[in-house]
Amino acid sequence: MFYGLLDLPWWGFIVAALILTHITTACITIFLHRAQAHRALDLHPIVSHFCRVWLWATTSLVTKRWVAVHRKHHAYCETAQDPHSPHVYGLKQVFWFGAELYGVESKNKETLERFGTGTPDDWLERNVYTPHDFAGIISLFIIYVILFGVPGIAIWAFQMMWSPIAAAGVVNGLGHFWGYRNFECKDASTNVSPIGILLCGEELHNNHHTYGTSAKLSVRWFEFDIGWMYITILSYFKLAKPKRVPPTPHFASKDHIDLDTVKAIFLNRFEVMAHYAKDVITPVFSQERNLSRKIKKLLIREQSLVDDHAQQHLAEALKHSQTLQVVYDFRNRFQAIWEHTTASQKELLDALQAWCVEAEATGIEALKNFSQSLQRYTINA
Secondary structure (H helix, E strand, C coil): CCCCCCCCCCHHHHHHHHHHHHHHHHHHHHHHHHHCCCCCECCCCCHHHHHHHHHHHHCCHHHHHHHHHHHHHHHCCCCCCCCHHEEEEEEEHHHHHHHHHHHHHCCCCHEEEEEEECCCCCCHHHHHCCCCCHHHHHHHHHHHHHHHHHHHHHHHHHHHHHHHHHHHHHHCHHCCCCEEEECCCCCCCCCCEECCCCCCCEEEEHHHHHHHCCCCCCCCCCCHHHHHHHHHHHHCCEEECCCCCCCEEEEECCCCHHHHHHHHHHHCHHHHHHHHHHHHHHHHCCCCCCCCCCHHHHCCCCCCCCCCCHHHHHHHHHHHCCHHHEEEEEECCCCCCCHCCCHHHHHHHHHHHHHHHHHHHHCCCCHHHHHHHCEEEEEEC
16 A cells, blocks of 8 residues: 555656646646636636646635736736736745745735636635635645555645746746747746746746737747647637637738738737847847847847846947947837827828838838838738
8 A cells, every 4th residue: 555556666656746747737827827817718617627626636726816916917017016026026036935925915805806807706616616725735635645655745745846836936937037038028028948848838928928818828930838739639629719829920912001001010019029120130230240249139128128227338339330229219119109009090000101211211221121021011811
């Protein structure tokens, strides 16, 4: 009985621990995160309830609490009201004690009332999962000891540690501090890894913060989101229905900018800005021999994330390159067009047309080519 009813070989316990933990991670990203917090997909009741039971037993997480804290994180990202920003609390605090930060915020009644709407509120949620949240992990401990014997204690402990470190530490900590960025959204989110297997796609955190309501977290050809693979499989069996995915740019043979162009560019504005960085700033910057790579990052970085010291450093560098100053100014002006949320479509069209005329008049080849490429954007494939 030392090895329990299953009596597995030593490597079998390792495989069991990895599989069981992976199921927990999948339930968190598919059910809690994508389906509940962001309403990015609908799940069949069978799948939803399996996730609820599994998470109750393996994490003691209450759906409403998790969803409310996460939605607040998106609403106030990188500010003093963000429940777990490493730029507010420090990376060490969020990485090692992120679960404690979550626990504190999950007891905030105002947070639950404002951000926890629309989560399950049936008899089981009210009478079992929420009031007896720790009963699940205690029951799991007993089941593991019966099935795996003494090694089951280690498997149980591994599962208990995995979610706080992986979700709270890596995603909420490193995912706002270290990695690469596909898009310059208005927070410090990063993609920790292009391969989303260990965290079921949550590694692609910058993609997620850019397209928060997307059921798919991978965007580039080299990125892999295993959570999306599971959703695709569930969809095939009519057990899931994705609502939104990242927009895909479409192009047409056009030689002018019209309202269709405006709509298409607005829909794909993050992708368009990424192309500006690649097709305009990068080639112009490469012609400058005396500027550090740090300056290039500042030229691309979302302005609200650049502190005063870095702004001064950038301003000094731009004094030595009129061309870089021009493409940087045009970048900021282009982005400002889409930030005028109260502008009418006609006003946006006029602003974009004026921007293109002025951009082409600069005589900067990269800027001219980019301006002309904008004409090809279209809503329809």
